[in-house]
Amino acid sequence: MIRNLTEQDKEHLQEALIKSGQKVTPQREAVFTVLLAERDHPTVDEVFHRAREVMPGLSLATVYNCLETFVGCGLVRQVNHERESTRYCPNLAPHAHFRDKETGRVHDIELPPEVLKSLRSILPPGFDSEVIEISFHGRAQAKDHHSN
């Protein structure tokens, strides 16, 4: 179920938006609420349908806009797997993604700092990386736990 944002989450959203010179709008709050409510890496379409339950007039274009805005101000991450629809993830801690071949579900995999460091170390001099994406693809035993 979609619950309202906690005061803390609301502040987090407001701060990030205002810091980058943008406004807090009902649509942005609704989309952000959806993202936090179920952290199952929804696609734009899934976010759209979930958000419509709460705000029926919301348009798909706005969902695209909101998500792009959030990515821009560092509130959420995009997750891409091959050419499938882009998914969105409010987990900002460094982590990898595991996509289950059977269910299509995406799980977050914690990424310990030393592993991240060893990864960075494989870059030859002169290569300066801001973003590292790590994705696994395979089978996960169905445990149906939360995927963040």
Add this chain to the structure above:
Amino acid sequence: MIRNLTEQDKEHLQEALIKSGQKVTPQREAVFTVLLAERDHPTVDEVFHRAREVMPGLSLATVYNCLETFVGCGLVRQVNHERESTRYCPNLAPHAHFRDKETGRVHDIELPPEVLKSLRSILPPGFDSEVIEISFHGRAQAKDHHSN
């Protein structure tokens, strides 16, 4: 320039195709030749245009088909970055990819076995991964070396 396949490459192609019950055709040879000739991670469209120089009647759909076939029998790897066109890479050794923000060019980054191992070790029990994709995104000093 596009040179012909070496005998060795030709055998490699034939073996892989036949092993998975498929046929060697002039189109598949042409596409494979293009992939080996310039290992700059071309998009389908780039492969298409390069291959047309050698085989003018070749169709785009066939290029898609050939590349899919090659991926299926393990001859080449797909490389995806966000939602850009899929690129193709005949380097089968374990490696990561680095995409240069400025040029869009993709470089292969060697992946030492111990780093690969440490990466695999972050998967919780029950997660079984066949494929790991690692991609960096940032700036590379323009050295214009070969990108494989």
Add this chain to the structure above:
DNA sequence: GTGAGATTTCGAATCATTCTAAGTCACAAC
């Protein structure tokens, strides 16, 4: 050389995403 099945071809269809232009809103200036 023939036939069965695989492959190629062209163009149409699909699907996620982006664009466009008009409409709306919040708020500041007058």
Add this chain to the structure above:
DNA sequence: GTTGTGACTTAGAATGATTCGAAATCTCAC
């Protein structure tokens, strides 16, 4: 209070990569 400004939202059209469908062609075993 009205007006202006700029950001935001909206619906629908446009785009671009990829896939599909159906007919024509090729390949290889017999």
